[in-house]
Structure formats: C-alpha cells, structure tokens
Amino acid sequence: MSLAQLRYFVAVAEEQHVTRAARRLHIAQPPLTRAIRSLEDEVGAPLFTRTARGVRLLPAGAILLTRAREILDALDAAVAEARRAATDAPH
Amino acid sequence: MSLAQLRYFVAVAEEQHVTRAARRLHIAQPPLTRAIRSLEDEVGAPLFTRTARGVRLLPAGAILLTRAREILDALDAAVAEARRAATDAPH
DNA sequence: GGCGCGCCATACCGAGCCGGTATTGGACCG
DNA sequence: CGGTCCAATACCGGCTCGGTATGGCGCGCC
Numbered sequence A, B: 001m002s003l004a005q006l007r008y009f010v011a012v013a014e015e016q017h018v019t020r021a022a023r024r025l026h027i028a029q030p031p032l033t034r035a036i037r038s039l040e041d042e043v044g045a046p047l048f049t050r051t052a053r054g055v056r057l058l059p060a061g062a063i064l065l066t067r068a069r070e071i072l073d074a075l076d077a078a079v080a081e082a083r084r085a086a087t088d089a090p091h
Numbered sequence C: 001g002g003c004g005c006g007c008c009a010t011a012c013c014g015a016g017c018c019g020g021t022a023t024t025g026g027a028c029c030g
Numbered sequence D: 001c002g003g004t005c006c007a008a009t010a011c012c013g014g015c016t017c018g019g020t021a022t023g024g025c026g027c028g029c030c
Helices: A002-016 A018-025 A029-041 A059-086 B003-015 B018-027 B030-045 B060-087
Strands: A048-050 A055-057 B047-050 B056-057
Touching: A002 A018, A002 A059, A002 B047, A002 B060, A018 A029, A029 B060, A055 A059, A059 B030, A059 B047, A059 B060, B003 B018, B018 B030, B056 B060
Parallel strands: none
Antiparallel strands: A048 A055, B047 B056
C-alpha cells in the first residue's frame, strides 16, 4: 500500500467515477483502476461496487475514506511541523 | 514520500544507527541511506546529524518521529477497521 | 602520529512497479 | 437493436528501488 494509492482512493470515492477521478489526478484511467483493485486486494475486501454509471462506496470503503483523509492530513501536518522545528531553532 | 520511507525513518531513529536499522528492516545499508537522504530532501531539512558512531536525531527529526509513528499506527488501524466493516455486514 | 576499524556515502547495475496507449466487454438508453 | 459510456485488460517503456562493490572519513588504540 502506498500514499499515492490512498490519494487515488479518496479521489475515486469523492467523484464516484474512475475516469473523472483520473482526470482530476492527471493520470489515465487504467492505472487508476489498477491502483484501486490492488488496494482492494491488499485490504482483502472490495471497497466499491461497479455500476454502469461509475462506482459506489461500500461500507468498508466509507470507513477507509474517513481514515484515509485523516492520515493524509496528518502527513501534511507532520511535514509542516518538522519544517517549522528545523527553521525555528537553527543554531 | 512513501510509507516505506516513514517506516525506514522510524527504524533509523530508534536504532540511531543506519546499518543496524537496515539489518532490522532486512534491506542493505545503501538503499536505506538513500531513502533517508531523500526524505530529508523532501522535508527540506536534515533530520539527523551523522557521527562516527551512528546518527542522532535533530529537533525536526524528533517531531517527525512522533508524527510518523502516529501515522503508521493510524494506517494499520484504518485497514483493520475497513476489514472489520467488510466482514461484519456481508449481505 | 600513523594504522586499523567501523560508520555513512557514492557508483553502478538489474528487476519490478507505475503510468501511458490501444482495445475489449458489458450495461444502460434511445 | 445500435450507440454510448463505463470499468477492465493487454501490452509496452521509463523510472524507482534494492543489491553488490567501493570510497572517504573520523575515532581509538598503540
């Protein structure tokens, strides 16, 4: 599992549409499809149902969506905090 | 930045020693050195001081260590929770 | 003060992953 | 029943990641 995979997952969940999410992420649709499937493999459970109009979150996906957002936000905050600690006490 | 990089960073910080951390992670020392340097590049600040006996955490590194542990724990918890949600309500 | 040892850093190489294009298969809608 | 729109698959190229070999440097012991 990678951070990119988590970001991809969040985008797909928000768009409920793989192709639109791919456009938003500036990548093509097939690698995005693969990343999501590989994430489902790793979690060991499907995260979306596939429909003719796009995809829909399953319960496990909804849980993961919340947690993934928290993790990605925490990561950004962690980096910002570390940078701040480095510039605050330079000598 | 990758999750592997965060795990590597935590191991090096805990061991205060790149070579020992590499053994613990079951990878060789050079890739680990590179991963840490690349992490420092990305954060934009050095995280360790290099000494003749190993490495020592800088303030920015100490901050990041705490946050990295939280993030990695949160990730494990998130996956476990998603799995649970998938098996709990199967139909 | 020179010698040796242990550490991190660099050079180089091969394999596996990631993203891209092209295409298929299938469901809904007129 | 044909067109359209969606995700899924096939296949390929570049790049990243990990491995081996080696270098450079500082400390410690005579």
